[in-house]
Amino acid sequence: MKQGATVTRVDDAYERLKDEILQNRMPPGFQAPEPEIALRLGMSRTPVREALIRLEASGLIELIPRRGARVLPVSPTDMREIYEILTALEPEAAAGLARSRPTAEMLAGLAEATDEMEAALERNDLEAWAVADDAYHRRLLALNENRRLSAIVGSLFDQAHRVRMITLRLRAPPTESTREHREILHHIQAGNVEVTRTVFRHHRERAARELLSILENYRLPGL
Amino acid sequence: MKQGATVTRVDDAYERLKDEILQNRMPPGFQAPEPEIALRLGMSRTPVREALIRLEASGLIELIPRRGARVLPVSPTDMREIYEILTALEPEAAAGLARSRPTAEMLAGLAEATDEMEAALERNDLEAWAVADDAYHRRLLALNENRRLSAIVGSLFDQAHRVRMITLRLRAPPTESTREHREILHHIQAGNVEVTRTVFRHHRERAARELLSILENYRLPGL
DNA sequence: GTATACCGTAATGCATGCATAGGTTCGCGT
């Protein structure tokens, strides 16, 4: 078991570091020089460096010449930027999906995620709700045939992940949001392209408003 | 003059290779192993490798395990993807700009580019027209305060650059396109957010239609 | 003539070496 998918050290480093960042184990502002990271990952600087370059391209870290890698904080401005783009792109992706008249089978993952969101909301399990929400959006993306769009939106999800998890408990129960997901799924199934786009857009706009107002109310300048 | 902007070899390699690709001197499908590229750039493999990783993240090349770096061809499907995203994002950027009520001074670059497009069209100088068109779109982006959006759209421009240059001569004179640019500029100046968005969207949709039909008519499967 | 197996070649993935240049700290002078 040494070749198979050819898991290179660079890939391993990338995945591990990305995970550490998204799970907030390497919090925003955290900084470490290459040799230290290499030591922690048990490999030489070379693959670490290459992984860091990719993480920088993904918008998760910043490489500062003599200071090492720094986990980027996400400011309210960043969130505004991210949601502005998501608001423009995700409805497009959903509309495209509706246009392609997917089979019920293809939408099974979406339906399942929706069920889980509703169940999680019912028992007030915010953690599970967030997981299902993430799954919903990512599955929607995966169904889209526009690879570039999927990649871009996926990257933005990653950048916003921490903030969403943190604000999860600072907001009202996502009743409305859950309902909207169900509604969007319906419209996709019905192949109603324009309505899908519109509803999804409203969904994102509302989410952005809520999130930004939380960041403002709680004075969270960078997460 | 050795520090200043600290031009690292990685940056140099990245810029040079990107330029070679965009100018079609390294045509799509072109393939070369790292040592060869390193030799050509007069540096060791290490900085070349790092530059290649960034170029891959930019969507310009593909790194194939034992074959080296390959300049990615852009297929009609790719162009459809790219224009789909641009159609969603650029109107947003333009609308945002209109909303911010920019001063005439800030729009000077746009106005200038528009003038140049009209002048170039007048004297049938397609090359100059393309340059002005590119300048128009990039300046519009630069005025946008959403950095991420600018970066994404800029990257897509780069990916589409070659195809646009090649199809330039295969299409009818861009009379309509030039007019639309002028119109969009007017609406931005007038601060008419919604109209800006709509007109820009039509602009992109028309451009996409024209371009894709050219690719189809001339049977250009990958450029 | 075609298919297969073997071998040589060469590219990659990664480790390591090294010079340079920032940053830091410690000590000195005021």
Next chain:
DNA sequence: ACGCGAACCTATGCATGCATTACGGTATAC
């Protein structure tokens, strides 16, 4: 005690070394 400077330390940027392994070509067998 505080500010300033010099020496040290260390991170980086890059070069190089090295084992592994895929690829291509050739020779052989059918």
